[in-house]
Amino acid sequence: ADAAAGKVKAKKCRNCHGIDGVAKIPIAPHIAGESEVYLQVQLKAFRTGKRKHEIMSVIAKDLSDADIADLAAWYSSIKFTIEMPTD
Amino acid sequence: ADAAAGKVKAKKCRNCHGIDGVAKIPIAPHIAGESEVYLQVQLKAFRTGKRKHEIMSVIAKDLSDADIADLAAWYSSIKFTIEMPTD
Numbered sequence: 321a322d323a324a325a326g327k328v329k330a331k332k333c334r335n336c337h338g339i340d341g342v343a344k345i346p347i348a349p350h351i352a353g354e355s356e357v358y359l360q361v362q363l364k365a366f367r368t369g370k371r372k373h374e375i376m377s378v379i380a381k382d383l384s385d386a387d388i389a390d391l392a393a394w395y396s397s398i399k400f401t402i403e404m405p406t407d
Numbered sequence: 408a409d410a411a412a413g414k415v416k417a418k419k420c421r422n423c424h425g426i427d428g429v430a431k432i433p434i435a436p437h438i439a440g441e442s443e444v445y446l447q448v449q450l451k452a453f454r455t456g457k458r459k460h461e462i463m464s465v466i467a468k469d470l471s472d473a474d475i476a477d478l479a480a481w482y483s484s485i486k487f488t489i490e491m492p493t494d
Contacts, residue, residue: 323492340489346444349436352489357433371458402427402439403486405410 321356321386326394329387332379341395353400359392408443408473413481416474419466428482440487446479 330339333351338344341352351359365371366380367388383391417426420438425431428439438446452458453467454475470478 340491342489343442343445346442347448349441349445350487352487354436355430355433358430358436361434397492399490399492400437400439400487401490402429403488404427405484405486 321389321393323390323393323397326390326392329391330394333391336375337395341398351395352398354395356389356392356396359395360388363388363391408476408480410477410480410484413477413479416478417481420478423462424482428485438482439485441482443476443479443483446482447475450475450478 327339330337333339334344336343336345336348337351341350341354343350362371363380363383366373366376367383369377414426417424420426421431423430423432423435424438428437428441430437449458450467450470453460453463454470456464
């Protein structure tokens with residue numbers, strides 16, 4: 321899989337997920353740093369209809385296996401660190 | 408919604424998602440910092456069967472609206488920062 325190619329392909333994801341994987345709208349998930357396995361499983365589920373969403377089902381329909389692998393490689397390559405809320 | 412109560416309720420999420428929302432297994436998503444809206448929509452989708460997963464469908468079945476609100480409040484309260492890969 322080619323993360324750099326995935327970054328270019330991420331142009332079609334940008335409006336909701338951002339190129340950086342930080343969601344731009346509340347109903348979209350952050351996908352920065354998600355594992356390649358999880359991203360591939362979800363994109364393939366949207367493509368086959370196992371998982372449904374009015375936007376993702378449409379977008380995933382045209383994705384090839386290579387597109388999915390590259391997109392998963394790109395978004396999983398983004399590192400993240402967390403900060404637990406101080407009680 | 409009560410994030411502190413959500414942190415306690417997150418004990419049943421811990422094995423796959425961690426109390427900190429950083430996935431402990433590759434097939435589970437990171438949920439740290441996901442928006443409350445997204446988390447609520449997904450948990451309710453698993454509860455109604457709109458979204459299916461062998462583990463999540465079972466776990467979500469017993470969640471009340473208050474449980475879902477508290478869990479979403481907890482995980483969305485975890486801050487995260489990203490670091491883009493240097494090309």
